[in-house]
Structure formats: structure tokens, C-alpha cells
Amino acid sequence: MQQRKVQYGEQAIETPGEQAGDAVMRFSELTLVTLRDPHSVEAEWRRLEGFTKNSLHQGFDWCLAWTEAHENALTIVQGIAGGRIVLILPLEIVQENGIRIARFPGDRFNNINTGLFDGDLAAPDAEDLRNFASALRIALRNEADLIVLDNIPLMWRDRQHPLSGLATIENQNHSFQLPLFANFEATIAQLSAKSRRKKFRSSTRKLEAIGGYEHVIATEQSEKHTLLDLFFHQKGARLAMFGLPDVFSAPVIRDFFHRLLDVPVDGFDTPLVLHAIRLRGEHEGHICAIAGLSRKDDHVICQFGSIDESICPEASPGELLFWLMIELSCREGASIFDFGVGDQPYKRNWCTQETVQHDILLPLTWKGTFIRPLRVVVTGAKAMIKRNPHLYAIVQRWRSNRCQKAPEPPVSAME
Secondary structure, eight states, rough: OOOOOOOSSSEEEEEEEEOSSSSSSSSSGEEEESSSSSSGGHHHHHHHHHHHTSSSGGGGHHHHHHHHHHHHEEEEEEETTTTTTEEEEEEEEEETTEEEEEEEEEEOOSSSOEEEEOOBBBBOOOOHHHHHHHHHHHHHHHTOOOEEEEEESSSTTEEETTGGOOOOOESSOOOOEEEOSSHHHHHHSSSOOOHHHHHHHHHHHHHHTOOEEEEOOSHHHHHHHHHHHHEEEEEHHHHHHTTOTTTSSSHHHHHHHHHHHTTTOOOBEEEEEEEEEEEEEEGGOOOEEEEEEEEETTTEEEEEEEETTTOOOOGHHHHHHHHHHHHHHHTTOOSSEEEEEOOOOHHHHHEEEOOOOEEEEEEEEEHHHHHHHHHHHHHHHHHHTTOOHHHHHHHHHHHHHSSSSOOOOOBBHHH
């Protein structure tokens, strides 16, 4: 048996178990260490985020932008084996009704969470997971009451998530993906290709009739930030028109996305790039559709989008922009175009894959033990409501009645 060690500040907890062979490392070999300064482990963090199976939402730049915008300290859990870091769980500690919650930075703006795991770390067995959960509790018990690792797919890229055995409940939201091929024709052949082409030609003709359009990818810093501010306006106006809360309205959220735009692009990889449809002719310069994409390796995620219906709404500029972005992603070698979490008709129209995600809830204190079953009940209720169109419509009307409608021009958004 290995010795279990705990020291405050930088806490080290070794989980008992057998030593692994030279080829792979086992969870039973891990020593868990917590620290605050992300820059002290930046090199290893970036190495781990490079593995394809690890989500960009636990990447260094994404987490740093979030914590700097919110002025929150990170609690970084590292798993060390064989003298190197083979696991990183970046966490922020937030207060919810007097309960300290440890969660991934990014909150609702994360579309898929995985944590960061080395490719040489072998899948844990049931005993490994029990010991790992126990070690996590010891490492974080003075900092939080409940660990909430949400939006984790138990299977992702044909691999089982290392912590899938700790899953507590299915998340109320699923995510939706379209597999991509190098040949765009082969990609849309998965869908109703004839209908897609017809819609694309129709959109193009209608926009050409009023002067044409161009597909814009913002590259200059001033253009990036101006376009992002325009997205915030379009999105807020549409949500206000329906009487729904604007999740992008908080200054810290807007600051977060502006910070992401300042991260240098690495080849095709970027935490955020903005695409738009800009009109020519008599409406020269008018932006009628905006989308924000992230990319890591071959995985493209649509983080958000909006459309302006004030000019030629019958051209469906949002659908046109998706066509252009997906076509470009195929040419640039991407394998997945991810529409993110949330069930919307346009996502089902574009996607052939639906990914179920789960939440992991680990109580650390008596408060956490008390609140855990309540969160499970709430998540289950949300899932039931979202899968019942009648109930969901009632809830949306209730939300609408709670929010004051703003007198903005009609603008719709892709959610």
C-alpha cells in the first residue's frame, strides 16, 4: 500500500493501489496536488490539452480568460505519476445559496467538458475510481462543499471517459454534431443534400438581388471586437423581444469573450473566431448573420450565433452562414462540426449525431451531502421539462412573463 499524504496549501494525496508497468500509468499511481497559479504549470497544461480527446473548454487560454474576467482564483487539481503531470482538473469555487461549488471555469458557456488526461493514463477500474474520489474529497474539502463536473460525455471520440464510473445523473442538455469529410458533397450527403443545395441557391439568389454578400472572417483586432459587440446587441435584442433573459449581458461575460478574441491563432486552432455575412450593394456593410467558432485539432464548435432580420429575412442568412462555415471546415481538415448543447430544430436539421452528457456530483462536506440530492432532483426535472414540448412551452412563457420586453427592432438569433 502507498502512503497517503496531505499538506495544506499544496496538498498531496496518494491513492493506494498497485504500481503500473512501464508502458502505461494507472490511477492507483496518482498523487493529487492542488495549486493556484496556472502559469506555473502552463507548459504541462498545454501539453495535456493537445490530446484530441480533451475538451478545449479545459484548455489553458479558455480557463485563464474566464478567471481573469471574473477575477476569481483557480484551484488546479493535478494528478502526478512517474514524475510528470498526467491529469489536470481546473476548477473555480463559486458560492450558490451559501454552498461552495467547485466546477469547471466557463459554466453554461462550455459545450463539452472532459478535464485533461494524458494518453498514457490507463482507464481506472472501480476500486481506482473509489480511491480517486476519496483523494479528491481530501484535496478539496477545505475549499468547497460540492464538486460539480457537468456536461461530460461518457463516450467521446469512441473512447470512454476515465471518470464515467462516477457519473451521477444525465445532464438535461444534449449536444449535437455533424461529422465532416474532406469532400463537402460527401458531408451534406448525410443530410437531405438536394434540399440543402436548393436552399443554398435560393439564399444566394435573394441576396444577390439586393447587391450580394460576402463571407467575412474577422482577423483585425478592431474588426473582431466590433463584430463581437454587434453580436451582443443582436442577441440581446432578440432575447428581449421574446422576454427572455440575456445570458451575455453581464460585463464579465462580455469581457471573457473579448479576452478570447485576443488569444493568438495557432494554425487553425483558436478559442474564438468570428464569422459573418456582410451585405453589398444598397445595404453595403450591413451584417445580417454572426457566428462564433472555436477549434481544437479537428473539432469545431459553434459557440454562439445571431441573425438580423431587418433586411431580406427570407434569404435565411443564418442557414447560409452555417453552409459556408461547414464547407470551409471541410476544406481545412476538420472532422466534427459541433453545434453545442441545447436542443433546437436547426441543430437537428444539420446534425446526424446526438451526444448525451452527464454530471458528476461529489459531496465534500455535510452541506454538499445535503444539497447533492436536491441538485439531482432539479436536473431530472429540467430534463423532463425539456423533453416534453408542452411543459417546455409553459416554462418558456413563464420566463417570458418574468422579463420586461425591450423596444428593440426585430432581430432573431441562433441559440
